[in-house]
Amino acid sequence: SLTSVTSGVCSAPLTLGTLDSYGNAAPVSDPQSITTSLAGSGTFYRNSTCIYNTASVTHTGDNPQPSVYYYVTGSNNSTTSITLYAPGIGSYTITGISIVVPQPTQLALSGITSLTAASCSSAAYTVRTLDSTGTAVGPTASTSISLGVNGVGSFYSDVGCTSVISAVSLSAGNSTGTYYFKRYTAGSITLSATHVSLTGASLAAQVTAATQSTVSIVGTPTAVAGSCSGALAAYIKDAYGNEAPGSATTVTLSGAGDGFIYADSGCSGSTTSSLSYAAGISAVTFYYKNST
Numbered sequence: 001s002l003t004s005v006t007s008g009v010c011s012a013p014l015t016l017g018t019l020d021s022y023g024n025a026a027p028v029s030d031p032q033s034i035t036t037s038l039a040g041s042g043t044f045y046r047n048s049t050c051i052y053n054t055a056s057v058t059h060t061g062d063n064p065q066p067s068v069y070y071y072v073t074g075s076n077n078s079t080t081s082i083t084l085y086a087p088g089i090g091s092y093t094i095t096g097i098s099i100v101v102p103q104p105t106q107l108a109l110s111g112i113t114s115l116t117a118a119s120c121s122s123a124a125y126t127v128r129t130l131d132s133t134g135t136a137v138g139p140t141a142s143t144s145i146s147l148g149v150n151g152v153g154s155f156y157s158d159v160g161c162t163s164v165i166s167a168v169s170l171s172a173g174n175s176t177g178t179y180y181f182k183r184y185t186a187g188s189i190t191l192s193a194t195h196v197s198l199t200g201a202s203l204a205a206q207v208t209a210a211t212q213s214t215v216s217i218v219g220t221p222t223a224v225a226g227s228c229s230g231a232l233a234a235y236i237k238d239a240y241g242n243e244a245p246g247s248a249t250t251v252t253l254s255g256a257g258d259g260f261i262y263a264d265s266g267c268s269g270s271t272t273s274s275l276s277y278a279a280g281i282s283a284v285t286f287y288y289k290n291s292t
Contacts, residue, residue: 004098005072005080010050013067014082018059018089032059032086034066039081042072059086076101076140102137104129104175106199107145109191113205117186117242120161124178125203127168127193138173145170145177148192153183168193183207186242209244209282212236215251228267229288234275236282243282251275251284259290 005011016034020026035056036044046052050071057066072080078099085091111125127145131137144167147155157163161182168177181191186209194200219232234251238244252274253261260271267289275284 002082002094002097004100005070007073007076007099007101009071009102010045010048011070011072013048013069015065015067016057016059016084017065018086028059032089033057034059035085036068036070037083037085038070038072039083040072040074040078042070042074042080045069045071072099074099074101076103101140102131102135104137104139104198105132106130107193107195107201108134109193109201109203111191111203111205113203115181115183115205115207117207117210117238117240118184119182119210120156120159121181124159124180125191127170127177127179127201129170129175129198136175138175139170141172143170143195144168146194147179148194149181149183150190151183151187152185153181153189156180156182184240186238209242210238210240212244212246213239226291227289228262228265231265231285232288233283233285236277245277245280245282248279249277251277253286256288257290259288262287262289 002014018026018028018032033056038044043053044055045068046054048069050069054068057068059066070082074080076099080097080099081093081095082097083091083093108128108130109125112121112123115121128136129139129143146167147165155165157165157179159180161180165179168179170177183189186207189205189207190202191205192200192202214237216235216237217232218235219230236244236246236251254273261273262269263272263286265287267287272286275286277284
């Protein structure tokens with residue numbers, strides 16, 4: 001027998017029929033209308049997606065076991081009843097049917113996975129509460145979902161990234177919350193959403209450098225007179241210190257004084273006054289030799 005129903009979900013089919021006084025199936029000779037009703041808030045439907053509502057079904061010899069579907073709403077652990085009535089036959093009521101309200105058990109996190117350093121995320125990240133089947137279900141009370149990231153970064157409530165937050169608040173019944181994110185350091189990150197009572201969620205993303213802005217040299221160009229220096233590297237970076245590879249480009253070097261710049265570690269090739277960067281490359285190695 002029917003003992004429970006899930007609130008806010010279209011039910012499995014409820015099969016109807018007529019019986020004799022001994023409980024045996026008793027087909028009707030003439031079409032018989034069976035009226036359906038629910039106690040409390042709920043509606044019967046003719047289809048499994050609960051779109052076409054109905055108050056009755058017809059029982060015929062060609063349709064000996066008609067089915068209906070129902071959609072019930074109510075608070076958790078409350079009860080409802082279903083009554084079936086056929087004129088000339090009588091009524092049948094199923095009582096004490098428990099209403100079960102789905103509860104969230106896990107979190108889901110979605111959003112863009114490619115960001116630019118120092119820029120607010122171009123779209124919002126979405127946090128959802130889900131039940132055990134993966135269906136979106138809002139919490140029964142206001143709930144705060146904590147936000148996290150490995151390393152440094154900030155969360156915001158607005159598209160301009162001006163209002164800093166550390167959590168997303170979901171009101172009772174609301175399964176979805178959004179936020180924005182900004183970080184100045186390029187690299188791989190993992191965003192996370194957590195709550196003490198729910199299975200957390202994470203999302204991997206990549207922060208790329210901002211627009212190329214500066215060139216910095218790493219290494220000490222001093223060397224024994226007449227000897228080739230150790231390797232030096234010229235890095236193209238954005239305004240925030242991130243290596244910023246881009247399209248193919250050339251960087252001009254100056255300030256060699258009485259020495260010369262070479263591309264090879266033996267300082268035996270041709271001297272150069274510029275470094276060529278292939279597309280996608282942010283660092284080029286060079287060498288220095290001073291004869292005095």
